[in-house]
Amino acid sequence: MLETKPEPATAGIDSKQTTVGSVFVSNYPPYSTWNDDAVPNVHYSLSEKPRPDATLGLYMHIPFCRKRCKFCYFRVYTDKNSSEIDTYLNALAKEIELYSQQPAITGRPLRFVYFGGGTPSYISVKHLITLVDRVKKVMPWNATEEVAFECEPGTLTKKKLEAIKSIGVTRLSLGVENLNDEILAENGRAHLSKEVYRIAPWIQELAFDQVNIDLISGMIGETWESWRDTVQKTIELDPDSITVYQLELPFNTVYSKDILGGDSLPVADWKLKREWHQYAFEQFEKSGYEISSAYTVLKKDKPCQFVYRDAVWQGSDMIGTGVASFSHLSGIHFQNAPSWGDYLGNLEDNKLPIYRALKPTEEERLTREMILQLKLGRIKPSYFKAKFDADILSKYADAYEKLQNDGMLRVNVDADEIQLTQRGLLQVDSLLPTFYAPEYQNTRYT
Numbered sequence: 126m127l128e129t130k131p132e133p134a135t136a137g138i139d140s141k142q143t144t145v146g147s148v149f150v151s152n153y154p155p156y157s158t159w160n161d162d163a164v165p166n167v168h169y170s171l172s173e174k175p176r177p178d179a180t181l182g183l184y185m186h187i188p189f190c191r192k193r194c195k196f197c198y199f200r201v202y203t204d205k206n207s208s209e210i211d212t213y214l215n216a217l218a219k220e221i222e223l224y225s226q227q228p229a230i231t232g233r234p235l236r237f238v239y240f241g242g243g244t245p246s247y248i249s250v251k252h253l254i255t256l257v258d259r260v261k262k263v264m265p266w267n268a269t270e271e272v273a274f275e276c277e278p279g280t281l282t283k284k285k286l287e288a289i290k291s292i293g294v295t296r297l298s299l300g301v302e303n304l305n306d307e308i309l310a311e312n313g314r315a316h317l318s319k320e321v322y323r324i325a326p327w328i329q330e331l332a333f334d335q336v337n338i339d340l341i342s343g344m345i346g347e348t349w350e351s352w353r354d355t356v357q358k359t360i361e362l363d364p365d366s367i368t369v370y371q372l373e374l375p376f377n378t379v380y381s382k383d384i385l386g387g388d389s390l391p392v393a394d395w396k397l398k399r400e401w402h403q404y405a406f407e408q409f410e411k412s413g414y415e416i417s418s419a420y421t422v423l424k425k426d427k428p429c430q431f432v433y434r435d436a437v438w439q440g441s442d443m444i445g446t447g448v449a450s451f452s453h454l455s456g457i458h459f460q461n462a463p464s465w466g467d468y469l470g471n472l473e474d475n476k477l478p479i480y481r482a483l484k485p486t487e488e489e490r491l492t493r494e495m496i497l498q499l500k501l502g503r504i505k506p507s508y509f510k511a512k513f514d515a516d517i518l519s520k521y522a523d524a525y526e527k528l529q530n531d532g533m534l535r536v537n538v539d540a541d542e543i544q545l546t547q548r549g550l551l552q553v554d555s556l557l558p559t560f561y562a563p564e565y566q567n568t569r570y571t
């Protein structure tokens with residue numbers, strides 16, 4: 126039985142206010158349906174040869190941060206000392222070594238590598254190099270299309286950036302979030318704007334293939350004036366790619382707990398956050414960027430891609446390593462133990478720390494890919510025909526018709542295209558539950 130605490134990510138309710146609950150749809154079926162009964166399927170698929178045409182990626186979760194941002198819902202620790210970080214990184218390397226010995230993984234080239242968090246840039250140069258040396262011995266990444274690395278600006282030094290470049294990072298992503306110091310401080314960010322300007326020349330000098338800046342529309346304290354200023358200053362920083370998230374408040378954030386505890390917080394409503402998002406995209410487009418998904422714009426005159434995002438949304442195999450990380454292999458979803466002790470304990474016993482899984486049906490895999498790719502703003506029915514032998518136009522006809530009537534998307538059969546309108550793109554996550562099977566609607570998402 127599913128726990129029935131609907132969240133926007135399963136209920137498709139377009140609430141006006143920013144209420145507590147997950148909004149961002151990163152997977153399907155909802156995580157709350159994954160369970161330990163399905164874990165043997167994962168071990169079985171690891172013991173089998175991979176599907177012949179499947180590509181493989183590696184995600185490493187580095188769950189440390191200087192401070193917990195009050196809006197953040199990721200699995201992070203702010204109280205671990207250097208020796209605990211050492212223990213964790215040893216376990217992470219061991220996990221990757223164990224994977225490399227599995228028949229489904231052995232000898233396969235990596236198409237992409239992603240250092241996510243938490244804050245990968247929090248760990249020391251020594252820790253980073255030791256981890257990478259060990260991982261590259263068993264899963265080399267000399268021929269990958271992309272190595273992405275998330276950074277919190279205040280953790281970067283020139284030496285650290287040089288080390289990050291030296292391990293082969295091609296996409297450096299900076300959590301800038303906002304360029305107003307009062308807003309950064311109010312939301313519990315560890316960095317202030319001066320730290321962004323301190324690192325910018327070094328990043329430019331090191332000439333990373335791609336630099337991305339993350340912004341959040343709707344941080345506490347934002348006004349039209351401060352947002353316009355942040356957007357302008359972001360353009361002046363001249364990144365290759367800019368990602369805008371609308372602030373959401375899943376259950377486990379500091380702000381959500383305050384709200385559930387009875388505090389009233391001045392959180393912008395969804396209409397205003399979308400207006401800010403739209404304004405930012407319009408300014409970015411005027412400054413030479415083009416929209417590449419509901420969240421991301423890319424510089425027009427510089428060929429850029431985001432391999433990790435596109436591969437994950439196309440159902441690529443990806444081994445997610447580290448505490449609480451998510452993986453997808455041979456058609457099965459699974460997640461690692463979400464607690465520090467369980468994660469490390471399993472690896473001490475030389476066991477992969479897999480804790481819950483789900484083997485989706487073919488139909489669920491189709492729905493997953495279709496809704497995730499809708500976040501790109503347009504999809505091609507012929508892609509799904511070729512991959513799943515499915516006619517999505519008839520299969521989801523009612524949902525497309527409803528969204529078309531609501532002004533959220535346009536179906537152009539002759540052009541082989543389903544395209545979100547600008548309105549639809551700005552609220553795409555709230556539209557996706559329309560496509561869920563009835564048993565997954567109005568449930569807990571995470």
Ligand SMILES: C[S@@+](CC[C@H](N)C(=O)[O-])C[C@H]1O[C@@H](n2cnc3c(N)ncnc32)[C@H](O)[C@@H]1O
Nearest residue numbers: 196197242243275276277300339370371372373
């Ligand atoms: C893992 S963090 C990026 C690296 C680093 N930890 C940092 O914050 O600088 C990923 C991104 O998620 C976004 N994010 C985190 N919590 C969010 C929330 N509640 N709503 C919207 N975006 C959020 C932020 O833009 C953040 O940069």
Ligand code: SF4
Nearest residue numbers: 190193194197242243
């Ligand atoms: S937003 Fe980034 S820096 Fe802040 S707590 Fe989350 S992972 Fe850490």
